[in-house]
Amino acid sequence: MSEEHIYEDPDILRELEDYVNSFQHNPLSNANKKYDEFENVTLNIAITGESGVGKSTFVNAIRGLTNEDDGAGETGVTETTMKAIRYNHPTMPNVYIWDFPGIGTPNFKAKKYLKAVHFDSYDFFIIIGSLRFTENDVMLAKAIKKMKRPFYFVRSKIDQDVHNETAKKKLTEEQVLSKIRQSCEESLKSLGNPKVFLISTFELEKYDFHDMIDSFANNLSKHKQSALIRSLPVCSLKMIEKKSIQLMIAAVPTALAACTTVAIPIPGVSVGCEIGIMQGFLQGSFSVFGHKPEVELRSMMKSRFAEGVNVDVVAKMMATPIMVVAKTFEAILCCVPLFGTAGALPIAFSTTLSLLIVGIAEMTEDAKAVYGRGLQPF
Ligand SMILES: Nc1nc2c(ncn2[C@@H]2O[C@H](COP(=O)(O)OP(=O)(O)O)[C@@H](O)[C@H]2O)c(=O)[nH]1
Ligand SMILES: [Mg+2]
Structure with a gap:
């Protein structure tokens, strides 16, 4: 899946637009509420x-x-x-x-x-x-x-x-x-x-x-839908794709919660966001794609998460000079008066979201690479 393809997925963009609309009222309290809804839905x-x-x-x-x-x-x-x-x-x-x-x-x-x-x-x-x-x-x-x-x-x-x-x-x-x-x-x-x-x-x-x-x-409901798809077994390539999209949708409130929660600056980490939330989300995403594979299959997994998600991997990811922030994200975020065109929050948010989406895309590729080889991915 190329990055462009991910960013242009209509479901993810719609989700982003929904959030942008809800920010008009109370961006910060909404951020945590929406994140909770995804995390704690039963x-x-x-x-x-x-x-x-x-x-x-x-x-x-x-x-x-x-x-x-x-x-x-x-x-x-x-x-x-x-x-x-x-x-x-x-x-x-x-x-x-x-x-x-x-x-x-x-x-x-x-x-x-x-x-x-x-x-x-x-x-x-x-x-x-x-x-x-x-x-x-x-x-x-x-x-x-x-x-x-x-x-x-x-x-x-x-x-x-x-x-x-x-x-x-x-x-x-x-x-x-x-x-x-x-x-x-x-x-x-x-x-x-x-x-x-x-x-x-x-x-x-x-x-x-x-x-x-x-x-x-x-x-x-949207949140229960997400829980359902995330919980199902990795039984086909189609299921891997479905999981990937659901995770990217859930990444939107997660990214916002991560950068509106009081962030403790981490040396070497350029993104202003709460690393614990990022790590928790990436760890959860990792398990959505199944179990850890046998050693011999790990060589097929090309992502930085082949050995699992830990704080070092996440910190390193966040320290990488951020690649191009998705243009579409920026364009949507600029519509929010409160965010404006400059300011720290829109940059932190779109950067954090891009990082999460790239992380999910890498895990998706790994899951596809090992799928059908007799073992469940991850
Ligand atoms: N061939 C085949 N056998 C199945 C399938 N699902 C269940 N079984 C078998 O049907 C039997 C009864 O299954 P079980 O899950 O205990 O049924 P329950 O009494 O409704 O809980 C077991 O021997 C299962 O292995 C299926 O999709 N295909
Ligand atoms: Mg029974």
Whole structure:
């Protein structure tokens, strides 16, 4: 990704313009409030459906784990309790994924179930079905709808269907998918025509996974959207790009908070900003791209962050005589009367923002370089 390309990304520029507009009123208090909103937003995702459909496997995958990894939730077991199990995200402390108890008892009562799991604490529900959706799934969806919470239908284990049906019945993959879609529609008829996302939890990069994520994101607030995309596993190049854009958007309030917080001057560091905020943000960004790779993959990572983000790397970065401050940033910032065309704040802000964006771009390139080589980036 070239620098020009980054600076001209319309989402990032729109974000910058939004901030500039809000500065007109109270720039400094807004800066910290907006930064906090991004940093401390919480997200609660509920995963529900009948027993055996792949709920726990999906929860593990969203947390970047396979069923065999340490810390993974148990799979392939019969679920007996009425309690949802809360799983923390490994790197994002305010993101929780809830593994719901199976709904498949013969006299299942959707309302009672939702009450038992405190339905109103979730941002959205994912109802997973394998083979087909059942009466219980429909009942549950109707009850969630009544409570005005968002829900999505996900048909799991598509890899299995494609494998079996292309081999045995000589169907093409497309024919198999279309057959599954039809049968899902049939079982959900009484709900209108809800969209069903076909996925394989073992191959997230395939089928409807990205469409599904876009749908979740589109119905969330900007901050929750950011938390969602940042928390998802690095399952494709497309996901790396999405993460990159979300991080650059979050870099806007971070840069402003960094240079409006009382800065302790650091010898040799030319930018007037709080290095702790910068380091924290870059460290967080680093973990958004996954785990640290094995030593042999690190040679493919060309950025200054190949060995991780520490205070020395960040200080050195900030001491680099600053490259050209993005022209577009300057142009937008000059519109704010309070900033004026000179002054320390606009320079510190656009420089800090440029540094963060260059940092994210370097991490993005590293993540792409090691993606698909058998290991997760970072
Ligand atoms: N082939 C395939 N198997 C899956 C998938 N998701 C889950 N499974 C398997 O389905 C079984 C039940 O999964 P589990 O997550 O325990 O289901 P739960 O009872 O709904 O929590 C396990 O053997 C999983 O390995 C998938 O996408 N593809
Ligand atoms: Mg389970």
